[in-house]
Amino acid sequence: MKIINRLLSALGGAVLLSAAMPSFAQTKHTFGLGDSTFVLDGKPLQMISGEMHCTRVPREYWRDRMKMAKAMGLNTIGTYVFWNAHEAVKGKYDFSGNNDIAAFVKIAQEEGLWVVMRPSPYVCAEWEFGGYPWWLLKDSTLKVRSTDPRFLQAYTNYINQLAKQLVPLQVTHGGNILMIQIENEYGSYSDDKNYLDINRKIFRNAGFDGVLFTCDGADQMPKGYLPGYLPAVNGLEDPVKLKELINKYHNGKGPYYVAEWYPGWFDDWGKKHANVPAAQAAKTLDNILAAGISINMYMFHGGTTRGFMNGANMNKRDPYSPQVSSYDYDAPLDEAGNATEKYYKFREIIAKHLPAGQVLPQVPAKKPTMAISNIKLDAYADVFNNLPKPTESVKPLCFEDLDQAYGFVLYRAQIKNGGVLKLKELRDYALVYVNGKQVATLDRRLKQDSVALTNISSNATLDIWVENNGRINYGPFLADNRHGITQSVMLNNAEVLSWKMYRLPFNSLSGFTFKRNANTSANHPGLFKGTFTLTQVADTYLDMHAFGKGFVFLNGHNLGKYWQIGPQQTLYVPAGWLKKGRNEVVVFDELKADHQNLSTIDLPILDQNSSTN
Incomplete structure (x- = not known):
């Protein structure tokens, strides 16, 4: 088979689906792109990959989840990297504990799994602000996901730090990272090929010298692919259409890779739980694998979005919709790491497509559970009796201007009369109190921003308790993500002024x-x-x-x-x-x-x- 990219030499290796094969430590491997498949050691490689994220799974369970991946038949792990987890404070980088992405990759290697790394600073992933750190919003004129030099400088600084963790783990350096994704579904956001090429240069200059790729939904690929680099497709399940699409944007050739195939889906607050029937998903998987297409199931194991890291969706047709904390995703491996019906059906399908003589490891036992009563x-x-020292301002300040990332802010002012109270561009959820008594709930999901105040005394205390319910992670409003009271508070069409603002980020419960x-x-x-x-x-x-x-x-x-x-x-x-x-x-x-x-x-x-x- 003709190799269209130079083969990438490396020390290291993998156990490809078989527990009986030797560990790939100290074994030389090559990896590259062929006309229709990926090529490992000169032979076709069909990647059967599943997505999981180190920040959503407690570190002590990473290895367990990877053993479960092997037992289902996966040979690769796909994973995002969340910028805001690693640089929560500008210029301070954290790659320790649950953020130790290098350890995550090394454990995968020890378990005989390749890795497809997706460190594009924008990840979507139902994650707060799509993975961007909140502090990028402190300058209201800075535009993320653009050629704004301030954004590009912050982006470059982060990738250079991430490179110290991951460059040595590429297959080109003896590790198990096969490919690097440089942007994520960019075609759903814009179409600036110059911006895409800047992404490529940032990664190359940082030392990422392996195979680079992009991924997009089928309709967005024309806008989101970078000519000359592998375009992967998300969500397309028809093998014929998939091959035609990638051929069109990759010089008439493969390899053919579904970077995100969805055997499940995420949940939004207030909406029905997502469910993709196991039998239906297994049939689709069988068709894709039978066509020789490589696949990354999103998700194999979702885990949990802890803390305040859930994102939200919003577009020009649909209102703001925040996601739940559980990232179970109706995935083959449930939130707690147990095999589901879908897991066993997928395992049966994958076993059909194994090379002769290869067998799957036994499925580890289900984890024990317990109930604790009373x-x-x-x-x-009472939070109102435990308020910190306030910040004072004539006009209400948003979270970012208060130097606060997540959590809550209590806005307090004095009012002299009643009428219609309107919070312009409330983000995202508010409880309204007058003299300590709750009088309204306002919810951005429901497009609520106003309430009529009645029976107001001449010097009443107005409290507005505002919650960041999760910054938008996908769609056209990604760059418009400041939170709290972002414009003004109006009472009978007159602006309410002279505010005290109490910051309650709940980073801990001290105080x-x-x-x-x-x-x-x-x-x-x-x-x-x-x-x-x-x-x-x-x-x-x-x-x-x-x-x-x-x-x-x-x-x-x-x-x-x-x-x-x-x-x-x-x-x-x-x-x-x-x-x-x-x-x-x-x-x-x-x-x-x-x-x-x-x-x-x-x-x-x-x-x-x-x-x-």
């Missing part, structure tokens, strides 16, 4: 004073704390049906968000985050009060919606 929540902190036997019925945002003792640990799920809207800290870990509207009604607790002995849990709830108990159950509930907004 955890007493016996300490309380809050908890009281026992406190009055918890004020219906202010509050924190409910309890402890419980365990003699053994196992995976479990916090049952949040009785709560309103908020998040949970367990032993210092932010487990993610809950919201009574569903469809997610539980929060996954990995066994590794529990302790034998004393454990501490703190529930933040901004909608409901007087919580006294919390329980866990032994299975997730991800498909129950409530009519309550």
